[in-house]
Amino acid sequence: MTPNAASAGPSRRSFLASTAVATAAVAGGMPLLAACGGGQDGRKEGATSGKDAQRLLPAFVASSVVAPDIPAKNGSAAGFTKAIPTAELKTSVPKKLGSGGRLKIMSPFWGTPPKNDNPYYTAMNEAIGVEVTWQNQDGVTYDQKLGAVLASSDIPDVVVVPGWNLMGRIPSAINAKFADLGPYLSGDKVKDYPNLAAVPTEAWQRGIFGGQLRAIPMPGSYVTDIAPMYRRDLFEKKGYSVPKSPDEFLSWAKEATDAKSKVWACDDMKWSAFNFFGAYPGSDKALWWNMRDGKLVNRIETEEYLEALEWTRKLYAADVVHPDAVSGKAGGDARNRFTAGQVLVYNGNISGWWGSVSEQATQDSDFDMAAFDIFGPDGGDPTLWAVQPANIFTFVSKKASEQQIKDFLAVCNFCAAPYGTKEFMLTAYGVEGTDYDMKKGLPVKSQQGVNEVNGAFDYTGNPAPYVAYPDFPDVTRGIVEWQQRMGAFTKKTSFFGLTVTEPSRWSNLADDFEQLEDDVVRGRKKISDVQQAVSDWKKKGGDDLRDWYKKLLDDTGSAK
Incomplete structure (x- = not known):
């Protein structure tokens, strides 16, 4: 699944680029x-x-x-906020x-x-x-x-x-x-x-x-790399408080949306919703599985997965999502809508924070953004799951x-x-x-x-993972500290860290679920359609695949 399409190639060196290469920054998340x-x-x-x-x-x-400058903690990257003069560079x-x-x-x-x-x-x-x-x-x-x-x-x-x-x-x-x-x-x-x-x-x-x-x-x-990014400058200008729960977010979104002025509260929020409600990661098929109450369970079988889809559907039904996201124009366009002020919140790969700030530094001196903390379904602490x-x-x-x-x-x-x-x-x-x-x-x-x-x-x-934006040290601090806070609530599913090769007869079994998810949140399909698809998935091999993964876990153990 691809939370956001990238407009430029993924590169760890993008973490270090100067303002001269702002236009080459990753616009969204790299495909996951x-x-x-x-x-x-x-x-x-x-x-x-x-x-x-x-x-x-x-x-x-x-x-x-x-x-x-900022040591790694709770699975975060380490942070470097300063450029090191040439004369002080070390030799490795x-x-x-x-x-x-x-x-x-x-x-x-x-x-x-x-x-x-x-x-x-x-x-x-x-x-x-x-x-x-x-x-x-x-x-x-x-x-x-x-x-x-x-x-x-x-x-x-x-x-x-x-x-x-x-x-x-x-x-x-x-x-x-x-x-x-x-x-x-x-x-x-x-x-x-x-x-x-x-x-x-x-x-x-x-x-x-x-x-x-x-x-x-x-x-x-x-730590999850998909963060709910928000326009901190526009929040302050309007006097908005950052939402602390899914219900608060929906209420705020209805207040903040002004279609006549071409301002919508958010872009598609499906991937953040999965985090808000504690669904298992969708970025790697092995991470879809986790031992739960003595049984190996797939993400698509959980209440958390359905709750995330239902909440996202409510956003679309309330007309608080940008029309281009409704029509399916996501990915890099979402970041452009965000920097243009047409949406106030969007799902962003957190590495794109620097790209937006450095790009806007020469265009809009008032531009300011941040990632708000992921909350749980009731407004309490979230349950997050590690990515690979x-x-x-x-x-x-x-x-x-x-x-x-x-x-x-x-x-x-x-x-x-x-x-x-x-x-x-x-x-x-x-x-x-x-x-x-x-x-x-x-x-x-x-x-x-x-x-x-x-x-x-x-x-x-x-x-080892690091973040280094010496031209915008506040962005470095913002990213690493967000990772550290979210890392404190991050757990690892049963197959974390493993590269799993599934049997070919089942490898495409769940390929249609992403499209089904997108249809459900946009109101084209119903939650009951997901439940039926899960039932079909089980019969077509999902239960057999569960047995295969369980034997794999029993035979090899986890890497946690």
């Missing part, structure tokens, strides 16, 4: 579909956890190179680990890919000691390209696979065609790559495919030589350098004087930097 179904004969179904996983996982050694990779060899890497790219001989790529290759040639593919159609490449015998040395592309035959291809990294990273072996050793264990757990450690994961906070701690993966071909694998890990270790290091600055900003300049103590990208230092190396290695 991490379906684990599909596959053909020969792939290994299920998941690996418990003792079996422990022998595969790298040892964890936290980085102490640079201390964050004291010597080149690359052998001078060559690697071809295929990855998604949103926009026009730069040429391979650009100054940024050249500088990165020189610093790492590996000559990387990028095979950047259109991010919008990446799943098609990925499927075709993995079905062929001609696979690049390294391939990036977003979690939302783990569908169809791709999971089986991963197990069949990508190398086991365990001999290089499991246990204390990872200490040869200190920046990779600082990646949280729960993220590495997601890198286990087919019983082997095959992927370098992009770690992220497990990694959702983009990078693999190396089974045909790669031992030296190519080591060169790949050299690239990953360099790119996983923490904030405040020379390696991080090069990876995040490129070449000073070419890709960026220091202005008033902040790195600001040139147009060349915007075009070239974007995507690619982002996917090969990443430090």
Whole structure:
């Protein structure tokens, strides 16, 4: 399921971009579909956890190179509010680990890919000691390209696979065609790559495919990334108080909506509603399941799921939702409606907070926004559920030589350098004087930097989750502190942290539910239609799938 469509590619470096690249910021949430179904004969179904996983996982050694201004807590990212002067940058990779060899890497790219001989790529290759040639593919159609490449015998040395592309035959291809990294990273072996050793264990757990450690994961906070964002400036101007319950929200929404003035209280709020009412996550099929009162229950079977849909339906029925959302124009347009003041609240991936603030800084000096805290169904504390701690993966071909694998890990270790290091600055900003300049103590990208230092190396290695917006430190504080508050109410479902490959005969069983949800909240279908669909789902294989997941849980245990 995709809470919000992205207008630009997901990139951890977007957390660090300056105002010069505001227009390139992620407009909504990155697609979160991490379906684990599909596959053909020969792939290994299920998941690996418990003792079996422990022998595969790298040892964890936290980085102490640079201390964050706001330490991570309750599953949050760490926060960095200040830019570190060039002269004070630390070194996390004291010597080149690359052998001078060559690697071809295929990855998604949103926009026009730069040429391979650009100054940024050249500088990165020189610093790492590996000559990387990028095979950047259109991010919008990446799943098609990925499927075709993995079905062929001609696979690049390294391939990036977003979690939302783990569908169809791709999971089986991963197990069949990508190398086991365990001999290089499991246990204390990872200490040869200190920046990779600082990646949280729960993220590495997601890198286990087919019983082997095959992927370098992009770690992220497990706290829900969909936040109810509101126009704090307009709330203050109108004298509104932030709602503290679903009932308060509906009452406020009716008061705040003024269609004649083209102002509506909110955009589509379905994904926040799931959080308000405590529904299990919809972002990964394995997270749909949780042990409850001794029984394994799916999110679509719960009262919380139905209550969230019914409440969202009431918003639409009260005409407090923007007409474009009613007609289904969601995603990036929702953020545009929000910044234009046409809606006062919208579901936003919290990483988009910086994008809106930096964009509006040059257009509307009064613009101010924030994320309000998620409340429970009765206005009390919420019950929130963790999302997966990694959702983009990078693999190396089974045909790669031992030296190519080591060169790949050299690239990953360099790119996983923490904030405040020379390696991080090069990876995040490129070449000073070419890709960026220091202005008033902040790195600001040139147009060349915007075009070239974007995507690619982002996917090969990443430090532990962090937020760093030195140009807007209040945004950094706002995001991290919101994560910390919400993290205090966050629990983990039974299959948290596991990469589960479902049997292909059931992998598409629930594909129609998102459309049904959207029809129900807009009044085109009824709650009773959802209940009937759940009944049909059970008969068509849902109960059998429950038994399969229960046996998996009994056999392997959870990763919590």
